[in-house]
Amino acid sequence: MSIKVVIIAGGKGTRIASVASDIPKSMIPIAGKPVVEYQIELAKRYGFTDILFLIGHLGEQIQEYFGDGSKWGVNIDYYRETEPLGTAGALPIVKDRLTDTFFVFYGDTIMDFDMQAMLDYHKSHNAKATLFLHPNDHPYDSDLISVDGNGMVDGFMFKPHDELKEYQNLVNAALYVFDKECVYYIPQGKCAMEKGLFPILFNKGLKMAGYVSSEYIKDMGTPDRWESVTADVKSGKVAKLNRINKRPAVFLDRDGVVNEEVDLLHKAEQMKLIEGAAEAIKKINKSGYLAIIVTNQPVIARNLCTFAELSRIHNRLETLLGEQGAYLDGIYFCPHHPDKGYPEERVEYKIVCDCRKPKPGMLIRATEEHNIDLANSFMIGDSDRDVQAGENAKVKCSYKIETNKSNALLDLVNKIL
Numbered sequence: 001m002s003i004k005v006v007i008i009a010g011g012k013g014t015r016i017a018s019v020a021s022d023i024p025k026s027m028i029p030i031a032g033k034p035v036v037e038y039q040i041e042l043a044k045r046y047g048f049t050d051i052l053f054l055i056g057h058l059g060e061q062i063q064e065y066f067g068d069g070s071k072w073g074v075n076i077d078y079y080r081e082t083e084p085l086g087t088a089g090a091l092p093i094v095k096d097r098l099t100d101t102f103f104v105f106y107g108d109t110i111m112d113f114d115m116q117a118m119l120d121y122h123k124s125h126n127a128k129a130t131l132f133l134h135p136n137d138h139p140y141d142s143d144l145i146s147v148d149g150n151g152m153v154d155g156f157m158f159k160p161h162d163e164l165k166e167y168q169n170l171v172n173a174a175l176y177v178f179d180k181e182c183v184y185y186i187p188q189g190k191c192a193m194e195k196g197l198f199p200i201l202f203n204k205g206l207k208m209a210g211y212v213s214s215e216y217i218k219d220m221g222t223p224d225r226w227e228s229v230t231a232d233v234k235s236g237k238v239a240k241l242n243r244i245n246k247r248p249a250v251f252l253d254r255d256g257v258v259n260e261e262v263d264l265l266h267k268a269e270q271m272k273l274i275e276g277a278a279e280a281i282k283k284i285n286k287s288g289y290l291a292i293i294v295t296n297q298p299v300i301a302r303n304l305c306t307f308a309e310l311s312r313i314h315n316r317l318e319t320l321l322g323e324q325g326a327y328l329d330g331i332y333f334c335p336h337h338p339d340k341g342y343p344e345e346r347v348e349y350k351i352v353c354d355c356r357k358p359k360p361g362m363l364i365r366a367t368e369e370h371n372i373d374l375a376n377s378f379m380i381g382d383s384d385r386d387v388q389a390g391e392n393a394k395v396k397c398s399y400k401i402e403t404n405k406s407n408a409l410l411d412l413v414n415k416i417l
Helices: 035-045 059-066 115-124 180-185 193-203 223-235 277-287 307-322 361-370 384-392 408-416
Strands: 004-009 050-055 075-080 101-106 109-112 129-134 144-147 153-157 171-179 208-212 216-219 249-252 290-296 330-334 378-381 397-400
Touching: 004 035, 035 059, 035 109, 050 059, 059 075, 101 109, 101 115, 109 171, 109 223, 115 129, 115 171, 115 208, 129 144, 129 193, 144 171, 144 208, 153 193, 153 208, 171 180, 171 193, 171 216, 180 193, 193 208, 216 223, 249 361, 277 290, 277 307, 277 408, 290 361, 307 330, 330 361, 361 384, 378 384, 378 408, 384 397, 397 408
Parallel strands: 004 050, 004 101, 050 075, 129 208, 249 290, 249 378, 290 330, 378 397
Antiparallel strands: 101 171, 109 216, 129 171, 144 153
């Protein structure tokens, strides 16, 4: 089945005019090549050769440069807006040129991601729209999206959102897979994806999936961002973070390592970071390692905490970390406990499982979902079962630090990374 790649390249580039004001934003060079040329090469690499440009301001330069796309081994078509229609407004006009399922790229982003994996995710979740989501180091001033335990979008939180007590650190990366059905919900005229189309789809009950990934995607719409992505392209970081390449991780126990140990912590209000923990995770983020929490949470089996409350607890953790510029690439928890016989217990979770540490189930699942290089990864906890879980998963090394000790995690991370 043919899959179209739609590239929205009509922006004027007002914020990056000091870098280049006489060419369209998507044609600004990054390491000697227009931004959007990287996108075309990415699509071609994954076998998606049918491309539609939505052009506007100075769009003739895009058309002159790429022509019919034959030089790149792709087929390129163009639609030129006669007036600015926002990121979604032109799609109804070109609906007859769209395939039943199609990608949407924003032409001012540098990215390298596994396109086939995202498409497979879209199909396996029977979604009408799939949004590429990722954590970042400034969620407090970003538009955020929440997903449920099945990976489906269940809420939008547009900035400013200072009054929120906790949130998932998942940011819309402006990269999408759509089924053509979505186009028929776009109102006539100017319309933005984020605040125009998505709330409509959500309120109409169309299934929207959140594809969460730590692969590289950044817009270069300001001089500072242009310099940053240029450096990342030149260093090889952009290509390296594609999911097809294994990445090492630092697996972290939660209670007593990242947040203060509280006996059977079961309320979001009890969540408090240990001094130095956010700085340690920030260092992990910058190192290229994934930061993954793996935590036993028998409060579920003991019926002290619901899954909804545990989500609040983890959202609070992500909020506190985000306030200090740190983020987690994943949180995995085991809700089970093997001992039965307590009056209020949830019997269905009172089982011997493969995920409760010291068993390595959570680490193995994270490895499968993030393509982790276990042989070069680390496990850090505050108990022997944490150490044993890492050893059972065959990580490079497992470490035990003192429970609730200020800067213990930071000191260790500084030594091993």
